Amino acid sequence: MRIGALSTRTGVPVPTIKYYLREGLLHPGELTSPNQAQYGDGHVRRLKLVRALLDVGKLSIAATRTVLDSVDAPDSSLHEVLGIAQQALTPPVPADDGSADLREAQQLADRLIADRGWQVEPGSPARESLARIVLTYHDLGQADLLVLLDDYAAAAERLAVAEVAAVGRRPDPDSLVEGAVLGTVLGDALITALRRLAQENASARAFAAADS
Structure with missing residues (x-):
């Protein structure tokens, strides 16, 4: 899935996901082009973990x-x-x-x-x-x-x-x-x-x- 779909699935805004990527909290996706990456279920789980640590x-x-x-x-x-x-x-x-x-x-x-x-x-x-x-x-x-x-x-x-x-x-x-x-x-x-x-x-x- 692309970052937009990852955002929709997790409820985390795209800018926030990009921030987590820059901060090293979320592993990079698999590059499919210089400006596109694919994300999987592992990223969904990781995002939930990050939000739990930060929010709760x-x-x-x-x-x-x-x-x-x-x-x-x-x-x-x-x-x-x-x-x-x-x-x-x-x-x-x-x-x-x-x-x-x-x-x-x-x-x-x-x-x-x-x-x-x-x-x-x-x-x-x-x-x-x-x-x-x-x-x-x-x-x-x-x-x-x-x-x-x-x-x-x-x-x-x-x-x-x-x-x-x-x-x-x-x-x-x-x-x-x-x-x-x-x-x-x-x-x-x-x-x-x-x-x-x-x-x-x-x-x-x-x-x-x-x-x-």
């Missing part, structure tokens, strides 16, 4: 390119690909200011990781992100809510084990890697949506009747 996962163009490069790399292990996807999703944290409060938050994060026996690299962006979140709770006078930290960790661990097992059952290596990436990126959005729904339900049950 809210990744930047640069982060999306990094994630897709890891998907395309033939020698990347599933663990490596997951790490790249997680780094793309984890927002950058400010430079370490060496404050005692930050050190205390980092130590709390390290204790949680050690207590649960998690295999986490010392430089994991998620570890530093957790420490910064703990620090923010303290700064805002909400440290009492950190009593929920173990509940969050237990729920996250159960979910992570189930996610990895579900992806690991896929027999096709390409599908396995793609599932790992999408499961990480879209899973964050899915968890957020489900948590909002559960919070609305819990709030209605706990407070709505008392307010009426």
